[in-house]
Amino acid sequence: MQAANNVWVVDDDKSIRWVLEKALSRSGIDVDVFEDGESVLQRLESSTPDVVISDLRMPGIDGLQVLEKILLNHPKLPVIITTAHADLDNAVSSYQSGAFEYLPKPFDIDDAVAMTQRALAAATENLGGSSGTDTSVQTEMIGRAPAMQEVFRAIGRLSHSNINVLINGESGTGKELVAKALHKHSPRREQPFIALNMAAIPRDLVESELFGHEKGAFTGAGQQRVGRFEQASGGTLFLDEIGDMPPEIQTRLLRVLADGEFYRVGGHTSVKVDVRVVAATHQDLETLVKKNLFREDLFHRLNVIRLQLPSLADRSEDIPQLALHFLQQCGEELGVETKILSPEVVEYFSGLPWPGNVRQLENVCRWLTVMAAGTEIHLDALPPQLREEKDRSLNTAQGAWDDMLQSWAKRELQGGEKRILDVALPIFEKTMINAALQQTGGR
Incomplete structure (x- = not known):
């Protein structure tokens, strides 16, 4: 089998075309460059590359249109989508439309070369991406930081899947928001999304909350109750703080994940459900397993795909955009003028540790919207505890x-x-x- 080695680069930015052409050529790859989608599609009528690298936003035919037309006639041709507009919707749309990979700008040139080499290897083995359907779902996930871009990529890759996912991250990093995005960008998007925080439920009510109960199952059970698993059937069940789940409930959850059925509390007839489980925790589950506080077999059932969310301090470049979003949101909710952060406050925010992460930043923006005088926020208007x-x-x-x-x-x-x-x-x-x-x- 002859190795694939010809790459077409499509970008309206001359400097990007030049950089990619030089870097890929130094790696022994044959490169052709195009400045717009029309020219590459015209060339495609007479010849076919092994890999295409296309910018997302270009005048005329954009990257997703190029991708769609390429995959219509060449469904196994790997296409890498690049963009300076690196948000979740663009990442998911790229993957759902059949992109082999998604590369946000500015990119590390070594990463771009390595990604291209993977695409060439896939082309050699005839294992390119498959076509899909573009879906645009608005979310409130914001992040240009590399760690958040990895999360966006993962959500995009999982958009055709019903596989269970485990989300790790400190309190306030947005685990439920990621779970909702996984649901909204999945085949189950039209079905229910049900969330349950294990740490917020009294221990003796957890079983009934999850699995429901029959009338008379226990004192106070005056009527049959449908649990969260039944409510989420066909959709997604988000189990937050899974590390706080009691051991006896862990056993029941394991059986549901394995068999897709359970009994309500006090029931004698099995209930079948089709539920995707997304679990989240701020704890180290491996440590809990070693301490016999969490079942190892359940851990492996949940830990099929794991997403690690960064702390806000580890994505400080996102703080200005997040703060702007929260201030606009709070202003709209309260019907008041949107506050604006002065440059010194933006810089100050970017250097804070934010132990409460994104949730803490949101709460600070709410406080400023209500308590700060004037439109522009200066350092002396910040809450004392923040200083x-x-x-x-x-x-x-x-x-x-x-x-x-x-x-x-x-x-x-x-x-x-x-x-x-x-x-x-x-x-x-x-x-x-x-x-x-x-x-x-x-x-």
Whole structure:
């Protein structure tokens, strides 16, 4: 079998075409470049590449239209969609339309080359993406940070699937929002989405909440009750804080996941359901398994696909856009003028630790909408606890950094190193340069 090696690059940005052509050519790949969708479709009438890399938004025929027309006649041809408008809807639409991969801009050139090589390998094995149906579902998920782009990609890849998903993330990172997005971009989108927080239900009511009960099953059970599994039949059941589920309920859940049926509390007739389970937790389930607090077999049932949500501090580049969204939302809800963050407040927000993550940012924006005077928010209008939080964070970070540096210096001196400053300076420079490159997207 001859290896696939010809790639077509379609982008109205000349610099992107140039960069990709040079990088791919250096890797031994034959490259042809096109500045618009019309020209690549015209060329496709007389020849066929092994892989196409297409920008999403271009004048005239856009990337999704190019993708649709390519897959109509070449359903196994891998197409990589690139875009500077890297939101969830674009990611999902790309995957659902049959894209092989989705590459947000600005991209790391090594990642682009590696992705292209994977696509060429798939073309060689005749294993390209399959066509699908474009779906546009508005969500409130916002994020250009690389970690959030990975989440968007995963949601896109899962858009044709009914597979169970486990979401990990700190409190306030948006686990339920991701679960809703998984549902809205799935084959079950027209069916119910039912959510249940395991940590918010009294232990003795969990079984009835999940599986329902028959009349007279226990004191106070005056009538039959349908549980969350039956309510979600055909759709998605979101089990938040799954790590707090009692052990005896874990056993029942395992059986439902394995067999698709259960008995209501006090019932003698099995109930069959077709439910996709999306579970979430802020806890380390592996540790709970080791401590015998969570069933290992249930963990493996749930942990088919795992999504890790970043903390807000780890996606600080998203804070300005998130804050703008929340301020606009709060203004609309309360019927007042939308507040605007001054540049110094935006910078200040980007440096906060945000232990409550996105939920904390949303609550702060609500507070500012109600309590702050004027339209533009300045530092002196922020809640006092928010200013104190920054001070505590800086003191903690400074202390930790000082301690680590002191420990390193002692180890070097004890090991016989006399010129520790000469050793340290290149390390500092490299660290600062890498941080600057990450912050600016390599620009």
